[in-house]
Amino acid sequence: MKIMVFDVPAEAGGALSVLNDFYKEATSCEDKNIEWIFVISTPFLQETENIKVLRFPWVKKSWGHRLYFDNIVAPRLVRKHKVDKVLSLQNIVVPNVDVPQILYVHQSLPFASYRFSFMENKLFWIYQNIIGKKIIDSIKKADKVIVQTEWMKRACAEKAYIKDDKIFVVAPNININIKNFFEANQQSLSTFFYPASGLSYKNHNIVLEACKKLKEKGIKEFKVIFTLKGNENNYIKNLYKEVKAQKLPIEFVGSLTREQVFDLYTRSVLIFPSYIETFGLPLLEAKLHKGIIFASDCPFSHEILDGYENAYFFEPFNERELVRLMSSSINKELEYNKHFNFENDKEIFEKNMIDIIV
Missing domain, CATH: 3.40.50.2000 (Glycogen Phosphorylase B;)
Structure with a gap:
């Protein structure tokens, strides 16, 4: 089975953590019959016997480059590599492909009760009102949706007007070694x-x-x-x-x-x-x-x-x-x-x- 994993936005912070955490999960997957193809921009991921990495750093040049990649290049990659499934870690599905898609939604701005005005913060307004619509449309189209919390599961179901039985909650991978505890003084x-x-x-x-x-x-x-x-x-x-x-x-x-x-x-x-x-x-x-x-x-x-x-x-x-x-x-x-x-x-x-x- 070939699974193509898309995450070209990931570069730093929480988005990069999501990518790295799933990469570790893929490397430790016991089923070695799965061929993973990671499609990323600038981060470095090591290729293995069953993990291939395709890098497209030019995606980060501008919004125009990103739109071209999402709408033209990404569908071509899916068809070229004849993948069986797509996992999108970037909040939106790949358009115009006829394979099952699993969507990971970790952008909470479109689902927040607080709404930013255009004058207050242009970027957050765009995320809530333009990119947010693409995310909600992707939730409707995806075969399965994965979120980090129950509140996000409810919010996705309500915003997309879908039943929540195709939405699954998987908490972030957290490895915490507690050595000491809080002392009240x-x-x-x-x-x-x-x-x-x-x-x-x-x-x-x-x-x-x-x-x-x-x-x-x-x-x-x-x-x-x-x-x-x-x-x-x-x-x-x-x-x-x-x-x-x-x-x-x-x-x-x-x-x-x-x-x-x-x-x-x-x-x-x-x-x-x-x-x-x-x-x-x-x-x-x-x-x-x-x-x-x-x-x-x-x-x-x-x-x-x-x-x-x-x-x-x-x-x-x-x-x-x-x-x-x-x-x-x-x-x-x-x-x-x-x-x-x-x-x-x-x-x-x-x-x-x-x-x-x-």
């Missing part, structure tokens, strides 16, 4: 950590506003850690300037190693105000470290945290709710339960994509 309860990129929907601004209000209340013995440098984009540059001007206790430490992030989960409270996510990995990581978590009151947060006693939710556009939670932590008014069983979470990671594809 004065320092950890007054240290707040937010590991996130500088995208506007990561909502760092709500943390800044909460810090300003805490300072106004005379609460100063705390600090916040962002995994940003302060120069990522105009949104973050302005935020950084205000932090310095207001002399707020927010540290911009830049990117951290996985080990450094895990260490901070054991000695700080996780704040997660993002309002658009597919999975929200830090929520699970902090939970597995038995940490205290302040999370946005959104479907992806509840899917990971419901039933976890050390999780608290706040409306992501209401800094007063976050102020109340941060103040309670600083003043040691929160109850902390360090005895928690994670047996139910193990079931989340037992499924893999190949079982659904083959």
Whole structure:
């Protein structure tokens, strides 16, 4: 059996993680009669006896190049190699081919309740209103759809007006070796950590506003850690300037190693105000470290945290709710339960994509 795997957008971040994770799954697949053909742009993947890699770096030159590839080159590749199935890891199916297609949807912007205006963010508006329509149309056309969470399964079914029996949930491949757990003490309860990129929907601004209000209340013995440098984009540059001007206790430490992030989960409270996510990995990581978590009151947060006693939710556009939670932590008014069983979470990671594809 020949299976062609398309993922030309993958270059960095979460998209590249999706590609690398599935490549590892394919290399460890016990059925060596499957011939895998990976179609990618710039990343490097090692070819093996049953894995062939086709690279098209020119796809990244412009949107025009990408459209030409998707609509002309991709269908030709499917026909040329006489593949039996197509797996698309890029949110849209390959057009005009007569083979079964499995679609992996991991772009959550079209399904978010928050809608961006064109003036607010042109790229996000395009994803929600133009690319989003292509994604929803692809969901309708695909033979099977794979998503990372139950909330995405419901959202895909509702947006595409289809039954959810062709949509399968497979959580991201997460390999976490927990060495230490959160310790509740004065320092950890007054240290707040937010590991996130500088995208506007990561909502760092709500943390800044909460810090300003805490300072106004005379609460100063705390600090916040962002995994940003302060120069990522105009949104973050302005935020950084205000932090310095207001002399707020927010540290911009830049990117951290996985080990450094895990260490901070054991000695700080996780704040997660993002309002658009597919999975929200830090929520699970902090939970597995038995940490205290302040999370946005959104479907992806509840899917990971419901039933976890050390999780608290706040409306992501209401800094007063976050102020109340941060103040309670600083003043040691929160109850902390360090005895928690994670047996139910193990079931989340037992499924893999190949079982659904083959």
